[in-house]
Amino acid sequence: MTKDDVAKAAARSWLKPGYLALALGAVVVILLPLLFTSRYTTNLLILGASWGIATLGLVVVLGYAGQISLAQAAFYGLGAYAVALGTTRWGVNWWFALVLGLLAAILAGAVLGSATLKLGGHYLAMVTICFQIIYTLITTNWIAVTGGPDGISNIKRPPFLVPLNTAQRYAWFALAALLLVAGLVWWLRDTALGRAMRAIRENELAAEALGVDTRRVKVIAFTLSAVIGALGGAIYASGYLYISPDSFNFDHAVAFLAMVLVGGSESPLGAILGATLLTFLPEWLRELKRIYLVIYGTVIILVIVFMPEGLWGYVRLASRRFARPSALPSARRPLRVGGRGEAGEEILQVERLVKHFGGVKAVDGVDFTVRRGEIHALIGPNGSGKTTIINLLSGLYVPTAGRLHFLGRDIVGLRPNRISHSGMARSFQNVRLFRELSVWENVLVGAQREEGSEAETRDRAMAAIEFVGLPDRAHEICRNLPYGHQKLVELARALAGEPDLLLLDEPGAGLNQTEKQELIRLLKRLNDMGLTILIVEHDMSLVSQVATRATVLNFGEKIAEGTTDEVLRHAAVVEAYLGDREVALGV
Amino acid sequence: MFEIRDVHVAYGSVTALRGVSLEVHPGEIVCLLGANGAGKSTTLRTVSGLLHPLRGEVLLRGQPIHRLSAEAIAKLGISHVPEGRRVFPGLTVRENLVLGASNRPVRRQELEDDMAQMYHSFPDLERLKHALGWTLSGGQQQMLAIARGLMARPQVLLMDEPSLGLAPILVQEVFRVIKEINTRGTTVLLVEQNASMALAISHRGYVMETGQIVLQGAAQDLLRDPQVKDAYLGGRKAG
Numbered sequence: 001m002t003k004d005d006v007a008k009a010a011a012r013s014w015l016k017p018g019y020l021a022l023a024l025g026a027v028v029v030i031l032l033p034l035l036f037t038s039r040y041t042t043n044l045l046i047l048g049a050s051w052g053i054a055t056l057g058l059v060v061v062l063g064y065a066g067q068i069s070l071a072q073a074a075f076y077g078l079g080a081y082a083v084a085l086g087t088t089r090w091g092v093n094w095w096f097a098l099v100l101g102l103l104a105a106i107l108a109g110a111v112l113g114s115a116t117l118k119l120g121g122h123y124l125a126m127v128t129i130c131f132q133i134i135y136t137l138i139t140t141n142w143i144a145v146t147g148g149p150d151g152i153s154n155i156k157r158p159p160f161l162v163p164l165n166t167a168q169r170y171a172w173f174a175l176a177a178l179l180l181v182a183g184l185v186w187w188l189r190d191t192a193l194g195r196a197m198r199a200i201r202e203n204e205l206a207a208e209a210l211g212v213d214t215r216r217v218k219v220i221a222f223t224l225s226a227v228i229g230a231l232g233g234a235i236y237a238s239g240y241l242y243i244s245p246d247s248f249n250f251d252h253a254v255a256f257l258a259m260v261l262v263g264g265s266e267s268p269l270g271a272i273l274g275a276t277l278l279t280f281l282p283e284w285l286r287e288l289k290r291i292y293l294v295i296y297g298t299v300i301i302l303v304i305v306f307m308p309e310g311l312w313g314y315v316r317l318a319s320r321r322f323a324r325p326s327a328l329p330s331a332r333r334p335l336r337v338g339g340r341g342e343a344g345e346e347i348l349q350v351e352r353l354v355k356h357f358g359g360v361k362a363v364d365g366v367d368f369t370v371r372r373g374e375i376h377a378l379i380g381p382n383g384s385g386k387t388t389i390i391n392l393l394s395g396l397y398v399p400t401a402g403r404l405h406f407l408g409r410d411i412v413g414l415r416p417n418r419i420s421h422s423g424m425a426r427s428f429q430n431v432r433l434f435r436e437l438s439v440w441e442n443v444l445v446g447a448q449r450e451e452g453s454e455a456e457t458r459d460r461a462m463a464a465i466e467f468v469g470l471p472d473r474a475h476e477i478c479r480n481l482p483y484g485h486q487k488l489v490e491l492a493r494a495l496a497g498e499p500d501l502l503l504l505d506e507p508g509a510g511l512n513q514t515e516k517q518e519l520i521r522l523l524k525r526l527n528d529m530g531l532t533i534l535i536v537e538h539d540m541s542l543v544s545q546v547a548t549r550a551t552v553l554n555f556g557e558k559i560a561e562g563t564t565d566e567v568l569r570h571a572a573v574v575e576a577y578l579g580d581r582e583v584a585l586g587v
Numbered sequence: 588m589f590e591i592r593d594v595h596v597a598y599g600s601v602t603a604l605r606g607v608s609l610e611v612h613p614g615e616i617v618c619l620l621g622a623n624g625a626g627k628s629t630t631l632r633t634v635s636g637l638l639h640p641l642r643g644e645v646l647l648r649g650q651p652i653h654r655l656s657a658e659a660i661a662k663l664g665i666s667h668v669p670e671g672r673r674v675f676p677g678l679t680v681r682e683n684l685v686l687g688a689s690n691r692p693v694r695r696q697e698l699e700d701d702m703a704q705m706y707h708s709f710p711d712l713e714r715l716k717h718a719l720g721w722t723l724s725g726g727q728q729q730m731l732a733i734a735r736g737l738m739a740r741p742q743v744l745l746m747d748e749p750s751l752g753l754a755p756i757l758v759q760e761v762f763r764v765i766k767e768i769n770t771r772g773t774t775v776l777l778v779e780q781n782a783s784m785a786l787a788i789s790h791r792g793y794v795m796e797t798g799q800i801v802l803q804g805a806a807q808d809l810l811r812d813p814q815v816k817d818a819y820l821g822g823r824k825a826g
Contacts, residue, residue: 357722381754382726383711429725429752480601482624506725509752512622512780513819538754579756586783 021186021269025179033171042167044283046239049174050076052275053232055259056178056185056268061225062257063265064194065218066201067116071128072229072256074135077248078105079230080237081139081146087156087238094158094238101230109226113219132253139245151244155237164238174235181228182268188224189266192448192457195437197221198266199445202434209394209428210446211420211497262303263310270312277311328440328474331462338530339423339500341407343373347501347532348393353402355388362388364556365402370501375523375533377543377564380553381577386536387429389553390503393534394426395419407500421450425499427490429506429536435479439470439489442478446493464496468522484515491522502526504535508542520545540578541586544568552577588613588743588774589634589665594643594653596626596633603629605798606643611743616765616775618785618806620819621795627778628670630795631745634776635667636660647743661690666741670748670778674731676721680712683720683731687738705734708764725752733761743774750781762788782819786810794819 032045054076061069079101086097108131115127139146146152157164164170188194196217199207208214237243255278263274281299285292307313341347348370355363363385370376378386391397393404395416404411411419425446434442440461447461465471468488473481478489487507494502507523508516516539523546527533537543543550543564550567552560554577560570567573568585578584588611596604604626611617619627632638634645636657645653652660661667675683684702693701706713709730715723723731733749746765750758758781766788769775779785786792786806794802794815802814809815 360722382729382752382757383724387725484623506752510623510748510780512620513782514622538752538758540755577754577756579759583759583784584755 022179022183025182029172029175029179032175033168037168039167042171043239044279045171046167046174047236048276048279049171049178050232050236050239051256051259051279052178052272053181053235054229054256055263055271055275056181057225057228057232058256058260059185059265059268059271060188060197060228061221062260063267063271064189064197064201065221066198067218067221068121068125068257069112069128069222069225070125070250070253070257071112071132071135072225073248073250073252074132075105075109075226075229076233076236076252076256077135077139077245078108078226079233079235080243080248081152081233082230083234083237084152084155084243085145088152088154094156098158098231098234101234102227105226105230106223109223110219112226113222116218116222117215129250129253132250136245136249139248146245149245151242153242155241155243157238157241167239170239174239177231177235178272181231182272185228185268185271192454193217193220195441195445196448198437198441199434202436203432205396206428206432206434207445208416209396209420209426210493211417211448212445213415213417258300261310262300264312264316265310267310267312267316269315270310273311273315328462328471330471331459331466333459333463335460335463335467335495335498335529337495337498337500337502337526338373338532339407339498341372341500343371343530345372346370347372347407348534349403349405350389350393351403351405353389353392353404354400355385355392355397356400361556363392363399366551366553366556366558368551368558368561370532370534372500372532373527373530374549375527375535375547377547377550378534378536378553379538379540379543379550379567379573379577380559384553385556386553387505388556390426390505390534390536393419393503394424420497420499423500424503425494425497425501426503427487427494427505427507429509431483431486431490433478433486433489433493436477438475438477439465439481439492440474442489443493443496447496449497460498461496464492467495468492483510484512487511487519495526499531501532501534504533504537506537507535508537508539516542540568540584544585588615588648589652590646591630591634592644592646594630594633594640594645596629596638596640603798604633604640607795607798607800608643609793609800609803611774611776613774614769614772615791616769616777616789618777618779618782618789618792619795620779620782620785620792620809620815622818624797625795626798627795628747629798631667631747631776631778634660635665635745637667661739664690664739664742665745666690666736666739666743667745668732668736668747668749670751674720674723674728674735676719678720679717680720680723680731681716683735684712684738687735688740690739701738701740705737708767709734726754726757729753730757730761733764737768741773743776744768745776747778748780749777750779750784758784782815783810 036042036045054072058072061067082101082104083097086092086100087094112131116124119127140149164173196212199212200214200217204214259274259278260271262277264270282296285295346369350366350368353363353366380386392399395414399412406422406424443461443465444457447457465474468491470488478486508519511519520542547564550564551558552567552573559572560567574581590610592608594604594607607630621627633640636655640653644651647663684705688698711727712730712734729752736744749761762784765775777785786809789806792806792809793800
C-alpha cells in the first residue's frame with residue numbers, strides 16, 4: 001500500500017455511516033439542551049439519557065449475546081445507590097463512588113451471568129426476575145443502609161471541568177455519557193468479542209464447537225450490561241438529586257426491556273430510539289389521564305408485533321441502499337491447513353470408546369486411528385453411532401468410558417472450544433450457521449484464535465472464503481443463501497481456523513450431483529494441501545472417490561475397517577449397510 | 588389427478604417460481620429434479636397450501652385448491668412429507684404416527700392396523716415405538732416422517748427428498764416403499780437429489796432451473812437425456 005492508499009482508506013473509514021452517526025449524535029447532544037430549556041424538559045432529557053444508557057446495556061446482553069435479562073433496573077439501582085450513599089453518607093468523591101458502584105455491578109453481573117451457564121430461555125428470565133425482586137426488597141427494607149422507602153436526598157453532582165450546577169449543564173453531561181456509551185457498544189459489535197456474542201445468540205453449540213468460550217463470553221456479556229446499567233443509574237441519581245427504591249423496581253426492568261425491543265435490540269441507535277420514545281410517550285400522553293397507560297401499552301404491542309426488528313429495523317432497511325458494504329480486500333496469503341507433521345503419523349487415537357445414553361448404547365467400545373494426510377470414512381447404518389462419535393471427538397459429549405488422544409494429547413473432558421483450538425474443526429449434519437450473520441462474519445468467528453491479531457484473523461477468513469469460491473457473496477446474510485452455498489459457508493468456517501483434522505458430518509447430504517462433484521474436488525484439494533479428514537457420509541460413490549480408509553459401525557460397534565475398497569466388499573458391510581452394492585456405489 | 592398452471596410464488600421480494608406448470612395423473616410417480624434453490628420444495632409447498640401463489644392456480648381433480656389452507660388441503664387427501672425430518676421431537680414414535688392420521692376420522696382398530704403396516708415397512712420404528720422423536724437418529728427420523736405421511740392414507744403423497752441422510756440400504760428401502768405405496772394406488776410427486784434412483788421408479792419427470800420447468804418427459808427418456816445425465820446423474824467421474 002502506498003501512502004496515498006493509506007490516506008484514502010483512512011478517509012473512507014471516516015465516512016462510514018457509524019462515524020457519521022457519531023458526529024451527528026455530537027451535534028444533537030449540543031443542540032438538545034439549548035432547544036429545550038424549561039426545567040421540566042431538561043429533566044426529561046436527563047432521565048432519557050440515563051434510561052438510554054441502561055438500555056444500551058441490554059443491547060449487549062440481549063441484542064448481541066441473546067440472553068434475556070429482566071434485572072437491568074437492579075444494576076441501574078446499584079449505580080444510583082453507590083453515588084447517592086457515597087456522596088451523602090460516606091462523603092467520598094463522586095467518581096470514587098461511581099467506581100464502587102461499577103465494581104458492585106461487575107460482581108453482581110458476574111454472579112448473575114454464571115446463572116446463564118446452565119439456564120436459558122424462560123428459566124433464565126425467571127432467575128433474573130428473582131434477582132431483581134431480591135434487589136428491590138433489600139433496598140426497601142435495609143433501612144439502616146439504604147434509607148428504605150424514604151430514599152436518599154441531597155445527592156451531589158460529579159466534580160467536572162466545569163461545575164455541573166445547572167440542569168442544562170448536567171443534561172449535556174448526561175447526553176455526552178449516553179453518546180460515549182453508544183459509541184462503545186457500537187464499536188464492540190464488530191470486535192472479536194462482539195462477534196463471539198452474536199455467534200452465541202445465533203447458535204451456541206456451533207459457536208462453542210468453533211472455539212468460542214461460550215461460558216466466558218456469556219458472563220462477560222452480563223457483566224458489561226450490568227456495568228453499563230450502573231453507569232446509567234449513577235447519572236440518574238445525580239441528575240434528580242434524590243432517589244428511592246421505586247425508581248429501580250421490576251416495572252422499570254420491564255420498561256428497559258420494552259425500550260430495547262421497541263427500538264431494535266441489536267443496534268445501539270435503536271436502543272436510544274426506543275428509550276427516547278418510551279421516555280417521552282408517557283409525557284405526551286399525560287393529558288389523557290387514565291387511559292394513557294392503555295395507549296402506552298398498545299404502542300409497545302403494535303411495534304413488537306408489526307416491527308419485529310424494532311424501529312431501527314425500518315431505518316436500517318431504508319438505509320441499506322445508501323450504505324452498501326465495501327468490498328473486502330482479498331487474502332494476503334493462501335489457506336494453510338493440515339498443520340505441520342509427518343504424513344502417516346497417528347494424529348487421532350480412539351480406544352474402547354463408549355457412550356451410553358440411559359440404557360441406549362450409542363457407541364459401545366470402538367477403536368480406530370486416523371493418520372495424518374488420510375481421508376478416513378466413518379460409515380454405517382443410521383443410528384449406528386457415527387454422529388455420536390463426531391460429537392464425542394469434538395467434545396460436545398463426554399464419553400462414558402474410553403480414551404481419546406489427539407496430537408498426543410488426552411482430550412477427554414476438554415470443552416469443545418479447547419478441542420477446536422487444539423486443531424480439530426467440524427461441520428454439522430444439519431447445517432448450523434449463524435443465520436442472521438453474514439458469510440464474512442460466520443467465517444470470521446471460525447477464524448478467531450487467541451494468538452494473533454485481528455488482521456491475521458481476517459486473512460484466514462478471507463482465504464477460507466476464497467477457497468470455497470464465495471468471495472462475491474461475503475456480505476450476504478446466511479439465512480438467504482441457497483442450501484448448497486450454506487454448506488460451503490460451513491466448510492469455510494471450519495477451515496478458517498486452519499485445523500489439522502477436519503470432521504465432516506454428511507457433507508454431501510442434500511447436494512445434487514453437480515454440487516457433489518464440486519465437493520469431491522474441494523475435499524481432494526484440501527487433502528493435497530495436507531489436511532486430514534474424518535468424514536461421515538452415506539453417498540458411497542462420494543466415499544469411494546475420496547476416502548482411502550474406512551471404519552464401519554453397526555449398533556455402536558465396529559464391524560469392519562481397512563481400505564475403502566476392501567471394506568465396501570466386506571460381506572457384513574454389504575448386508576448391514578450397502579444392500580445392493582452396485583446401486584449403492586452408483587456403478 | 589392434480590395440476591399446477593402457470594404458478595408464480597415469491598418469498599417477500601424474492602421470486603421463487605416464475606410460471607411453473609405441471610400435471611400429475613392418477614397412479615403416477617412423477618419426480619421433480621433440479622439444483623438447490625431451483626424451486627422444487629417451493630412447488631411442493633404450493634401444492635400442499637403452505638404457500639399461496641401470486642398468480643396461477645393449483646387444481647385437484649379440476650377444482651381450484653390454491654386458496655385453501657394447508658389443513659383443508661390435507662383433508663382432501665394430499666399429504667406432504669417435508670424435507671429435513673420434521674418429526675415432533677417431544678412425542679413418541681407411536682404418537683407421531685397417530686397424529687399422521689389426524690386428517691381423517693378413524694376407528695381405533697383401523698389405526699392399529701395402519702400402524703402395524705408401518706411397523707412392517709419400517710421395522711426400526713416398531714422397536715422404537717415408545718422412544719421420543721428427538722432421540723431417533725437422523726435416518727430413523729426420516730423413516731418416521733415418511734411413515735407419518737403415509738398414516739394419512741393420502742391419495743396424493745408429496746415427498747421432499749425422502750432419501751436425504753439415509754444409509755444406502757435404507758435409500759433402497761425407501762424407494763422400494765414408495766414404489767409399493769404407488770402400486771397400491773397412491774399418486775406420488777417426488778423431489779429428489781438422487782436422480783438416478785428417483786427416475787428409476789418414476790413414470791415421468793420434470794427438471795427445474797431458477798423457478799421454471801426447463802425439461803420434461805418420460806422417466807426413461809430423461810435417464811438417457813445427455814443434459815440430465817450431465818447435471819443430475821453424475822456417476823464416478825470427478826477428477
